[in-house]
Amino acid sequence: MELLDPTLEAQAQSIAWAPRPTALSGKRVALIENTKYNSDRLLERIGEILKTEYGASEARMWRKRNASVPAHEQIIEEVKKTSDVMVAGIGD
Amino acid sequence: MPATLTSKRHKVDDVADAIEFCFEQGWSDGLPVVPPTEKSVRAMLDAARLEPDHQVGFIEHRAVSITAEKVAVNAVMAGCKPQHMPLVVAAVKGIADPRWGYHGPGTSTGGAGVLMIVNGPVARELDVNAGDNLFGPGWRANLTIGRAVRLVMRNVCGSLPGLLDRGTLGHPGKLSYVIAENEAESPWTPLHVERGFRADQSTVTVMAAQGPHQFYNQLSNTAEGVLTTLADDMRISGGIMGQPNYAVILAGEHMLTISGSGFGKAEIRRFLFENTKTSHAHLKRTHRMSGAIQPADETLTRPLVESPDDFLIVAAGGRAGAFSAYVPGWGSKRSSQAVTVAVEK
Numbered sequence: 231m232e233l234l235d236p237t238l239e240a241q242a243q244s245i246a247w248a249p250r251p252t253a254l255s256g257k258r259v260a261l262i263e264n265t266k267y268n269s270d271r272l273l274e275r276i277g278e279i280l281k282t283e284y285g286a287s288e289a290r291m292w293r294k295r296n297a298s299v300p301a302h303e304q305i306i307e308e309v310k311k312t313s314d315v316m317v318a319g320i321g322d
Numbered sequence: 323m324p325a326t327l328t329s330k331r332h333k334v335d336d337v338a339d340a341i342e343f344c345f346e347q348g349w350s351d352g353l354p355v356v357p358p359t360e361k362s363v364r365a366m367l368d369a370a371r372l373e374p375d376h377q378v379g380f381i382e383h384r385a386v387s388i389t390a391e392k393v394a395v396n397a398v399m400a401g402c403k404p405q406h407m408p409l410v411v412a413a414v415k416g417i418a419d420p421r422w423g424y425h426g427p428g429t430s431t432g433g434a435g436v437l438m439i440v441n442g443p444v445a446r447e448l449d450v451n452a453g454d455n456l457f458g459p460g461w462r463a464n465l466t467i468g469r470a471v472r473l474v475m476r477n478v479c480g481s482l483p484g485l486l487d488r489g490t491l492g493h494p495g496k497l498s499y500v501i502a503e504n505e506a507e508s509p510w511t512p513l514h515v516e517r518g519f520r521a522d523q524s525t526v527t528v529m530a531a532q533g534p535h536q537f538y539n540q541l542s543n544t545a546e547g548v549l550t551t552l553a554d555d556m557r558i559s560g561g562i563m564g565q566p567n568y569a570v571i572l573a574g575e576h577m578l579t580i581s582g583s584g585f586g587k588a589e590i591r592r593f594l595f596e597n598t599k600t601s602h603a604h605l606k607r608t609h610r611m612s613g614a615i616q617p618a619d620e621t622l623t624r625p626l627v628e629s630p631d632d633f634l635i636v637a638a639g640g641r642a643g644a645f646s647a648y649v650p651g652w653g654s655k656r657s658s659q660a661v662t663v664a665v666e667k
Contacts, residue, residue: 231333231334231336231337231340232333232334233357233358233359234327234330234359234363235331235332236358236395236396236478237349237478238477238479238480239329239330240386240387267612296654296656296657297657298425298427298430298653298658299423299426300383
């Protein structure tokens with residue numbers, strides 16, 4: 231007998247990745263906070279380390295609407311205009 | 323010429339071999355499945371009058387398109403009959419609705435099940451249990467329809483326990499968690515009518531949910547008495563800090579006692595809203611709310627839900643016994659809301 235496969239069989243797609251910077255010196259860092267406890271404190275600390283130890287020029291934080299949804303359009307648009315690299319982390 | 327089924331084919335020797343093959347592939351929830359063949363999958367699609375490539379839902383986060391063919395394959399595996407398929411399809415639409423927010427309840431350590439509350443004629447037509455042993459075994463529709471939805475989550479959406487489904491504890495309702503409202507005996511407006519559908523429409527309401535919490539009150543012969551016990555049990559349950567939806571399941575004896583006091587569902591919701599508030603001081607003392615206790619915290623209260631409408635009141639369960647139940651929703655209403663979908667035949 232013959233069985234039909236129950237799993238997802240997605241069409242192959244190619245994604246254009248943004249080129250990864252080779253160094254963080256002078257780069258503007260976006261921090262995406264997921265609203266959970268201490269997420270902001272963790273990301274603030276990461277931002278400080280990226281500035282003091284890796285020479286990033288600035289670190290700015292955005293807050294998602296809640297932990298279960300993607301960063302909303304306004305965040306994406308602003309990050310695209312004002313940042314070079316992004317850190318999306320979770321606190322819990 | 324019917325549209326071609328495009329799912330990959332696997333050859334096996336016989337039914338016993340097929341069941342073991344499905345286990346080996348990781349397609350099962352832990353129980354044996356019904357082998358999905360071209361004939362049985364076509365019968366599912368025909369019953370719902372859907373083309374195989376029809377998109378039932380799209381999970382934005384995972385960029386997953388759930389086609390009717392894959393829903394049908396998983397419904398066969400779950401043990402559904404073809405006439406169950408429209409209800410399975412409606413439930414899948416519900417969990418793919420952005421208001422339900424699949425990513426949260428599908429993935430979270432909070433370990434949500436998909437509580438499905440069936441209303442309207444389809445509940446009677448498919449013999450979806452609304453009475454004795456409500457959350458327990460014994461009814462094919464209740465056990466297979468919810469199982470089909472969970473298999474879609476597993477096999478199509480990738481919500482594999484321990485991988486993308488990170489539930490710390492989970493609960494037995496994650497196998498199947500389907501009930502119907504007892505509209506024949508209920509003195510109240512059915513849930514789907516309260517949520518904007520006609521009484522003669524069939525619907526399923528999906529709610530990301532913890533397990534059912536049973537409570538007991540055999541002493542009271544008034545609505546206030548029964549609901550005081552319920553509110554006391556509910557007050558610090560589930561996610562008071564998150565304020566999710568709650569389902570309240572009122573069984574036969576309590577249904578009669580509460581309605582005998584002249585309480586409709588609106589009065590029940592208001593009573594529960596007012597009597598499930600907790601002081602900030604208590605929440606801080608019991609480490610549910612962060613921060614040091616301030617003098618004003620003794621009188622400052624937090625409601626269990628944002629609004630009385632966040633309680634879903636359902637008449638269901640056996641006639642005998644002074645028991646009813648409440649079901650805390652997963653997480654918060656901001657992250658996941660109960661969604662009601664019409665069943666299309």
